[in-house]
Amino acid sequence: MQNSSKAIPRLGIKAYDWWSEALHGIARAGNATVFPQTIGMAASFNKDLLFNVFDAVSDEARVKYRQFSSSGQHGRYQGLTVWTPNINIFRDPRWGRGQETYGEDPYLTSMMGQAVVRGLQGEAKGGYDKLHACAKHFAVHSGPEWNRHTYNAENISPRDLWETYLPAFKDLVQKANVKEVMCAYNRFEGDPCCGSNRLLMQILRDEWQYKHLVVSDCWAINDMFTPVPKGHGTEPDEAHAASKAVSAGTDVECGSVYSNLTDAVKRGLIDEKRIDESVIRLLKARFELGEMDDPSLVPWMQLKDDVINSPKHQQLAIKMARESMTLLQNKDNILPLKKTMKVAVMGPNATDSVTMWANYNGFPYHTTTILEGIKNKIGAENVIYTQGCTFTQNVVLNSFFDQCALNGKQGFQATYWNNTTFNGEPATTDWLTTPFNFSAAGGTVFARGVSLTNFSARYESVFTPKESGDVAFHMNLNGGYTLYIDGEEQNKGGSIGLPTKVYMLHAEAGKSYTIRLDYSVRYEGSLNFDLGKEETINFSKEIERVKDADVVIFAGGISPKLEGEEMAVNTDGFKGGDRTNIELPAVQRELLKQLHAAGKQVVFVNCSGSAMGLVPETESCRAILQAWYPGQAAGVAVADVLFGDYNPAGRLPITFYKNVDQLPDFEDYNMKGRTYRYFKGEALFPFGHGLSYTTFTYGQAKLAKAVVKAGNSVELTIPVTNTGKYDGEEVIQVYLNRPADVEGPSKTLRAFQRVFLKAGQKQDVKIQLNPDELVWFDTNSNTMRCIPGEYKLLYGGTSDSTKLHTVSFRMN
Structure with missing residues (x-):
């Protein structure tokens, strides 16, 4: 029930790690085809193309899984359960993870999210799923990053909950049969999401009839017992946190707090039968993937190596x-x-x-x-x-790396240990003659014989400046570092995302300065280092x-x-x-x-x-x-x-x-x-905006029926003409508005279609809105449903109301 699941040889159960990534291509598992970031793919407004992308991604994932498992590797990023798509609503442009989503609109997010899930999970072959996708992060989660382990999403109106934050999750569960749902770090109405009966039991399992796995976000269970201000502090210890999460419906933990479940059973905090329910779900998932069966029985295992970046x-x-x-x-x-x-x-x-x-x-x-x-x-x-x-900076670094030498040899001596403590016999030594630019990404080691993870390094040289002045030391890295000058510690710290000045040496020409940089890392390492004179950009x-x-x-x-x-x-x-x-x-x-x-x-x-x-x-x-x-x-x-x-x-x-x-x-x-x-203001560029080298004009749309019965579909025919000199594609957008609901959205996307038209070509584009695309929030029942009344459909190539055309209908 932990993401890094150990083997149980007496039961014939192999080791397995539930944590793999495939946000826009197989991630963190070496070479793979890298597609545009998710928010960019959302800009395509092309769910069919998105399906093809993730069908390709799942092919590559299957090949990588076969390659890893055939050599006895069952580690992180090597499995068949990929933790994507991120279908949170990108409600605020300041959120750094918004790039991982499909944008700010619930309908677009749902349509694109379903395409991702279907592409990843595939049609079952021989009774086996291709992969298992994961809808995350459930729910009401979209930053800020700096308080995600303590934030409480409370006083969320029923309208915002059901109209904005939950629709994509519901659709992926009920329409795309997503096999995993990941609960979020934050609290919802006071309860950590991974311990929320309201979210996981009442809504997900009871109302939506979800039958598959719930996985925690990584180390989210730790937040439950970590005291405020660094965590939620809702549980007194690890055993209580694990029991709370499992009882609420979180089956698999990304982390290790669930190692306390046996103690929790002994203390009477949770019944073993409840644990059995989760274990049955996770074993069922592994059986569905064919992970425990002979590879010859699983059609997906026959994909060839050349699929990757084909x-x-x-x-x-x-x-x-x-x-x-x-x-x-x-x-x-x-x-x-x-x-x-x-x-x-x-x-x-x-x-x-x-x-x-x-x-x-x-x-x-x-x-x-x-x-x-x-x-x-x-x-x-x-x-x-x-x-x-x-x-972001108006300075550049004029490198003095070539003024560093040791024992008469230009550059830095590098010593590596396959531990994080600089202890024992070194794994290897190396000599570096250019500024450091290391990354273990893609399975690239820092030096021959050095592990990809859990290693340390010491870099040593003597700097003899040719001129007096201030010398800046710049670094960016994953891991931890300590910088010594002439044996004295000058600076230490952890991960730095951009090249940053960590120390300034007031150097004298001709004087020698002994430099030592100690570096250690547990996971994926990267290290960039240089020294020199900072110069203001001219x-x-x-x-x-x-x-x-x-x-x-x-x-x-x-x-x-x-x-x-x-x-x-x-x-x-x-x-x-x-x-x-x-x-x-x-x-x-x-x-x-x-x-x-x-x-x-x-x-x-x-x-x-x-x-x-x-x-x-x-x-x-x-x-x-x-x-x-x-x-x-x-x-x-x-x-x-x-x-x-x-x-x-x-x-x-x-x-x-x-x-x-x-x-x-x-x-x-x-x-x-x-x-x-x-939004009531004037946008710089509105949702749905995008120019072409040609122009498109819209005629008056026609409805198959001006009056429809609640629960029936609406068929719309929209005349579109390419009136420019270039062949091109138009993204036809259809928005729904309910004039009687002054508190509701001004309009909300309910259909889109990407259409190719040659210069001068006219086409009547038929769009059908199904009953699910005609629902509106009912303030009386706090539900999304088809409500009788007058509606408008706004259509065009943008959400800008001044450029949209309108057709009205009535729902009885």
Whole structure:
């Protein structure tokens, strides 16, 4: 009942770890096809393509499982139970994990989430499921990250609960038959979600008739007995916490608190029969996957090794990356660019392949960066490249690494131990002649003979500066470090998400300084280290470098090193993985402003997993392309769009606000004033927005019936014409409104369809809204149901009410 489940040889039960990841490709298990981050795939508004993506992901997962298990490996990230999709509502753009979701709309989230589950779990073959997916995090969970272990989601109105926070979970349980549900860290109405009878027993099991597994979020059970202010402190000890969680319906724990269950039984805190119920569910799941059977009996085990990153999957990654591209602004139709232009490429995301992978990622065999994609498209001779600036800092580091030597040999001596305590015989030694850039991601060891996890390292050299002055020591890492200068400890700490100055040495020319850096890590290690002189970015020099360019393509935005899950990053605008403002970092904003003032034509390619407040950029940039984190095919997709080989059709799955002043308090879970459904202000770019190189016009839609009986479907025929010069795709969006409900949403998405039309082509698009898509919140019964009355259907290519057409019907 713990995620790392030990073998029971006397019963013929193998070891198994329930914890595997597949957010946008098989994650943390070595090389795999890396698709765009989830929020980018949501922008495709293409649930059929999303199904194909996750069908490919599940093929790769099965192959990896066969490879691991055949060599006796049954560890974390090597199993068949993948903890995705994240179907929480992205209610606030400041949430760092919002990038893992399918946006702010319950219907879009449900449709995309169901496609993910069906793609992962597959049609049973030979009686065996392909994989088991997991709907997370149940429920009412969407940041902030810094208080997720203590936050209590209380006073949530029944309307917000049933209309916004629960619909996608209900649909994945009842329509997609998801085989796992993960309970969240936070409390709901006073009870930790993993110990909530209301959520897990009353709603999930009794009302929705869910029969499968509930798994805890990782170490969420610890929060139940950890005292305030670091935890919920609702239980006195481990045994009580374990008993509470199991009794409420949490079958498998990600963690080790359930090791106290035998003690809990002896103390009378829980009956063994209740434990049996959970054990039966988890064993049934393993049987359904064929995990305990002879591999020859399981058809999924016959998939070949070359499935991983196959040409078919590479093309699928390109297609999804293209369909995720969302064109926000295109003044004077500057895009598409001519391939004969002289182009300058700038920005911190131009050559950063790791940003393209987002988080919870696999490791591609090759990532096409934005710079590489542009060079491939128009020829390297037509491209000028200069980074221009970093993500957030107006300084760059002029490296002095080559001024470090030991025993007359330039560089650092590295000594490694396969333990975290620097004890015993070293595993190996190595010599490093360039700044450190280590990552154990993708199964890459720091040095031959060194373990991937649970190791320590000592790096030693002598720094003899050529000039006097301040020397900065920069690091970013996963793990822990201690820095010594001349044998004295100067700085120590833990994980650092971005290159950060950890020490400043006031150096004298010709004097020798002994440097020692001790590093240790338990899990996936990474370490970047350099030393040198910090220099302020000279914007004038950067602009001078691109003076001959016809257009500047600035690949900027933010990074998964800045936004993400419970991160160590705390800097201007960022806190613990969340953001405190939503504007572009100041250094990028200033460079774009100065480029504009110098008369440069700027095309801004924004990479982010969330909405950005780009008000000044709408003035300083001619075009803005929202690229999200596009995966391994990033540069291919961006270049295809910029130079007209692909006509963009992505649509925003979230509202782009102007600034945080338009938002309610981050910790307020009420939906009033949030998302396009309840926002009363003027958005910078509304939900559903996205431009094309062509234009589409809508005729008057026709209803099959103007009066329908409650419980019946509504059929809508919408005439759409491509009135421009390019072939292209339109995302037809249909919103429902109930005029009598003034407290309800202004409109809510209830259908969408991505349609390809050639230039000049007209098509009558038929859309059927089933009874489930016509439900509305009933304030009398606190339920979602078909309520008789007058309704409006609003349709078009955006949620912007001024651009939508309307047709009315009555429900009896």
